[in-house]
Amino acid sequence: MLVGSTDEGRKFLKHAAHELYVWSKCRHPCILELFGVAIFRDQIAMVSPWVENGHLRWFLSQNPQANRCELCIRIADGVDYLHKNGTVHGDLKPENILVGKDHTPKLTDFGNAVLSEYTLKFTHSDTSSSMTMRWTAPEILSEETKTTQAGDVYALGMVIFETITGIMPYDGMKDVVIMRRVLSGIVPSRSETHIPNGVEQADRLWSLITRCWSFDPLERPKAWEVKETMEGVTPDGLLANSSYSELEEKEREV
Template identity: 50%
Template sequence: MMPLVHSLSADDEIFSVSVSHDGTRVAASYNDAIMIWDTHTGCRTLGPLKGHEYWVWSVAFSPDGRSLASGSSDNTIRIWDTETGTELLEPLNQHTDEVTLVLYSYAGTFLISGSDDHTVNIWDPYTGNLIGPPIDTGDRVSSVAISPDSTKIAIASFNNTLRIYDFATVSPILHDFTIHVCDAATGISIGNPFRGHTNVVTSVAFSPDCRYIASGSDDMMIILWDAVTGQICAEPLAGHSSGISAVVFTSEGSLLVSGSRDHSIKVWDVGAVIRRVELANGSNSIVTQRIDLEITSVMSLKDVVSRLTDWGCTDMSAELDWTSVGDYPISQGGFGDIYRCKLTDGHEVAVKTLRVYVDPDEQTRKSLKHAAREIYTWSKLKHPNVQPLLGLVVFREQVGMLATWEPNGNLPSYIERNRETDRCLLGAQIAEGLAYLHDLGVVHGDLKGVNVLVSKDEIAQLADFGNAVLREYTIQFSKTSTKHNISPRWTAPELFRGSKYSMEADVYALGMV
């Protein structure tokens, strides 16, 4: 069963849900109102937004998250400011029947609407002007898809026709109890239908990496499928007490949001299920990946960063504002030094240097290869309660790792300044982050209060992976590096007797936190 992260309650049955591109907010429509929630805390942040005279059938965030479009049975479209809740334009009223669908182009340069008046309109979302004449669909519009380059549109109608303008990506809406995956260019079904629901399938969504499909149905169940094999990945997700009206993945794919006619929105941690599936398959987890980084004596640190970039890490050298770098670190530790810097766009970052140097010594080269593997591992960790690695730089003849600078600081200092904070919630978030690491076979190895940061959104994040170990390999610093010091308060007793770092020791440290 997929763990339930949040259950958000509304005042009536949910018609539509949309998740902001950064995954931090969920918008939903019910009756003639719209609400916005924080994805991670479950708290309402805006609404109800009122303006439509009748039911709001569809909502959609703009790609930058600053605006939200809504389509209603009052035949209008409204565009809202997601910070203030005010309407940015006069209602768009060119449709002559209910507006059942709204969505933004990938770049946010235009807005598409579908209606029961048998037309699809394309709008300029900044001026509210129509772009070109309406597209005649011949029947009520049931679904619209847009290609990533925002130049082609596919339109499905209730007369079972599909019209593709130029080229399109499309998932057809079916009126039976099965799901088909079709080739986007030919429309030909790929493989056999996905069978598992016992009532009409009302909503389907691909995960961002297109490896999984989530489906919602009037049977009140949500099913997670393997998109390639068509196999069900886990037990159906049960929690709604009425039919499912919408399912959507967050942009990073770790959470799934569902809306239902039972007046609720639920946020599910499908990432945990996916990790268990991949660990069971033994082929896709971080632990089981074999990385041949080919660290040689002739490679420079720049070459190492370049090789890691080839494996999916990001070289941030061009984005770092080198004029913002101070002469001295703001913190020093066994893992390395920490500098407070800025990117060229003004975003504050922490640069954590890794004290491993390149020289002809064979042990040093092995240490650098282990370090590179650890950096690669950190770069693949994607969870709200684990500090993300933004990228790498060669920083003063060392490997520098960039992460967001968190002004709230570490856990002890944050609690000292905010005595009334919800410590139980923070503790649960730390446990969620650690469980995520352990699901991937990663041992943190240095969990303690100062290695937990609190984000600007007051979310606890595990940080400082300087002593992290994988089941297969670990960083072993060379003689030029500062050794890791044990912190007695947080250290499991067996580590004092020479035992290796383990998940059990992490759990002990979690209890001490």
């Protein structure tokens, strides 16, 4: 981020101060640690540990056999921590979740985060939001409200969907089509391959995901509920009694 006396420099500095303040409040295994801040050649940088596995989508592409259910539990735990401490992340998506050496997901990028109570005050910055509409709740996309905990849970549902299935929400669709679908309450379709119908844990998972996507924010679960429900879902349980599970078993035997 540029630092200087120009309007742009002041705007970026204000935005950085906001992100630093929110991030500095976080202490949790599933939140990327903030070491500090550095300024070099008129650039300001937030310093954090190097995370060798990259972001969630990249990690899963390189480690397809990773325990996706456990990743979802830990991500929900991180979101729950933020919410219980009065913080809204505001931009939850796979690119903002890094994966550590021990496969622990780390939430990062608090540029859009909101604290319910500030002990320091920042004047408003008009830095544009970096939210991606694939993960943005309809009430936020329509600008009826700003980022909320319910909006985080909507995004969490999208993250869980992609983590389990490997399918990006609204994959292959243009932004204008995605916006129309989100604002109309049209959500991604169930992947029978990864979340088979008629399998107890898979049905429970799909019910949870669709609750996260409820058009009415008041009908969405809390982050702690998402975590607790995910704790009852396992990779083996998702595929129990499914033809896909039988096929995988045959492949392992070969």
